[in-house]
Amino acid sequence: MGLQQTISYKDPSGFVVKLDDGYHRIVSNSYKKEFDHLENSGLYQELIDKGLMVKHQAVELADAYAGNYKQIYPEQLSFISYPFEWSYGQWRQMIIAYLRINEMAMAHGMILKDASPYNFTYVNERCVLIDTLSFDFYEDGTPWKAYRQFCEEILSPFLLMHYKDPLWARLSRASITGLPLPFVSAQLPFSTRFNNLCLMHIHLHARFKTKGGSGSTASAGGGFNKQKLNYLFGSIKDGVKKYKAPLLRNSIWDEYYENDIESEKYMADKISVIKTWLGNAKPKATVDIGANTGKFSVIAAEFSEKVYALEGDIYCVEDIYKAIKKIPGNKITTVVADIVDPSPGLGWANTEKASLLQRINGDMIMALAVIHHLCLTRNIPLHFVAKLFADMTTRYAIVEFVPKEDNKSQLLLKNKGDIFDEYTEAHFVECFSQHFKPAAVHSCEDSLRKLYLWEKL
Known part of the structure; x- marks a missing residue:
């Protein structure tokens, strides 16, 4: 080695x-x-x-x-997700896991010495601690030294997600060391001052300064014995458990497959073909780009050892996460990610936290009903898309081509005008052929769309 x-x-x-x-x-x-x-x-x-x-x-x-x-x-994890790639439910689960681990550690004379959400990741639906060296000895009567960090880096983003919008989770991408408590306190609604969890750990905490006046208090539970500190952990955990869902729900993809699919014949045909192709390929890892409600991620899990469901709509990811928690032997890991704006390298020298594209790949990617959004909505040239997809897979790509004549493409072009002369099936094939060879092509029933199975060169 x-x-x-x-x-x-x-x-x-x-x-x-x-x-x-x-x-x-x-x-x-x-x-x-x-x-x-x-x-x-x-x-x-x-x-x-x-x-x-x-x-x-x-x-x-x-x-x-x-x-x-x-x-x-x-244990070697094939993918480590970061907090800004989690849905509301995943943040909630992480907080509960953090507090449970502290309670268990206290019973063995230890405590978590820090409170970074980056110490956790998701294996399928399960939140796990990945920093083995996070534990320190606990002496009865000593304060909770990680309290300030817990409030700034873990509790604050979650409360903003609950009271304002789940999209606030993306702020942790801009500030990987948390949010200042006075800033968080000012953003939360006035009514949260009558909520014990928010009042004690955000609003009042934001008002207290260190002796030098340079920041928030560093610890809590000074003089608390083990029993009282465990009560503090338990009370926060019970409070977080009550926050079952964010107050705001604003997804454009609600009931997508019930209301917006081309037709039932199209969907049945599409499912049949994709099952056949996945069954023949038997991928180890499938990356579902633009997973939407996760319908095809679940199908991919029937044939793959693991599936990564990438979706930019945080509400969709929340729905997928809730659904997969109920699946016995679940193989799907959800990731909040906009493939047009994937997370870059962050932290010291931009290498402390790896970019999304460095962390994720598979031997199969699926991009179903996605390419027209990339090209017609986000103005990404087809050869850029082909190169990115090739970089994300080691073997296969299933890509659905949606022509400009398609009803959904026409809606995308309605207020924009057709400025995309190169968005044609011929150019699509030309661009992808630079990185792949076509293994199969299928014209979807009752639709203008086509499915392409590409094999990497």
């Missing part, structure tokens, strides 16, 4: 490196006592048993990291 790239470097307890066989975590000598206690106290196994944290195994410490305590090989 050769040293390739250091991924995590801010925590003196250890860091993550990418080696030839995947990601490894190096545990520093300074974290020896905490790491041993995590494993030997039973806390690690309890978290694994409840599906709240990624598993790991100890491996031989590489010569490059001699002088550190241990090297562990975590």
